[in-house]
Amino acid sequence: MTTLEQLYQAVIDGKNKDARALAQRALDEGANPGDIVDKALVPAMAAVGERFKSNEIFVPEMLVAARAMKEAMGVLEPRLVAAGITPKYTALIGTVQGDLHDIGKNLVAVMWRGSNFRVIDLGSNVPATKFVSAINEHRPHLVGLSALLTTTMPAMVETVRAIRSAGCPPVKIMVGGAPISQQFADEVGADGFAPDAASAAEKARALVESA
């Protein structure tokens, strides 16, 4: 197995110390840091997403894989920055106002990072005005709104409306969370919906690449 193949497997298995060491070894062997991301880390997280979708693994396994990826990125990032390599796309994400739940939102952020997005996480219980000001500040390609409670779905409606009417730079809006459906996404004028974190990564790439 090559070092990149071992790194791929270490991320899938959630072995964070191995992932860090293997990322360092790959650099020491002369691998390009961008290639390490593109040929080991991104495919590993895509494989994790597929296994999650097919119920081969569950949320905890997905999170430990993300932790391993983060460890590897800790080694790679200084080199990526020095080489001027940054993720092509930026995404904002947050749970809408009134909703303190953040597991789903965190999982989507994990999968977006695994798809090589730069992700700005606004946290939970985020007012619409904060989404608007963050969009103006960071000019993301994508914004993700999460809600767990049916009672906070109106806040999602309000946030989409605020983003659309505030004269923000053009941005794709994705919505998701336990009570959210494609029908709801269409009704509120969102650009995309995903039923789970793994699908959210695929949908995000499709949306930004079609823009």
Place this chain on the structure above:
Amino acid sequence: MSRQTYLSLAGAGARLPIGTHLLLHAHPDPEAIVLDGRRLGGVIVEAAERFRTSLAVPLMDLALEKEALLLACGLPASQVDGHHFSAPPDIPDEIPLTPRMRAACGALAEVACRPGLVPIGMAIGPFSLMTKLVCDPITPVYVAGTGVTADEDCEVALVEQLLASGERAIHRYLKAQIGAGARAIMICEPAANMVYFSPKQLAVDARVFERFVMEPMRRIAGLLAEHQVDLIFHDCGELTDDMVRRFSTLGAAVLSFGSSRRLWEDARLVPSDTVLYGNLPTKRFYADQFTVAEVERLARELMARMGATGHPFILGSECDVLSVPGKEREILSKVDAFMNCPGASCAC
């Protein structure tokens, strides 16, 4: 108390929602009421009367224990909701009751004065409380399940410490509620589920679930039994059969599960003298698409299926039914739909 009370209610075809929040928010000053034990007790009595039940179910406010713990650590009240620990905090031995906890105890005392009502207490479970105290509780618990110890991983050490501190805060509150007259207490462990614990990991070795969920719960069950207070165990999270089997060993008088479970199949997993409660998908009551007719259909179907099992069952809500501004009437009409629709009583 005796579990015969609940068995008799089930046998008589009793139904009830966890619906005190609905009644509370019909008052103009709910924020003041939750700080006033006498008035809060009045609302609980009002809910019991409104829903024609002897079980006086309080508010399911699962934020009280976190508030008590953080205030005891010296955090300002304004930071309680969003605060997560990233390092082991210095938590004092004595965790004082908050004003809302004292009001909840006052409400219990008020209910206890009313003949014919069963005063029921409420608390979050230790594992669920711990999950509210850290940003990511899932990863360290999973890592602990792989055999990594607190000495080897600071995040594992943090969740273990917070679990123990949370359990202390809960015991303190439980004792106060018992002292105030609770004859049963509902312990809510909604985070003990398939999101926080990997079924794949548990299939190989379930010791992490035992350590983080079951052992603290057994200590709580022991405390309640010592005071002859009944345990009503509630977990509306998505569960595996194995989790249900484990919860069934707690000696609870009543088990309350979410709508993701098929209660008629769970009847095979739980002792025959443990009442199964709830299960209607009340979290969907807020959605317009979920109609009164659909509530009635599901209620009739659930009653019929549970009747066929012969297992003691009380029809009700999978969780607390919240009042939502502008939707109060619609939600209440759905509660009334399952409370009043015709259907076979449980034949047990």
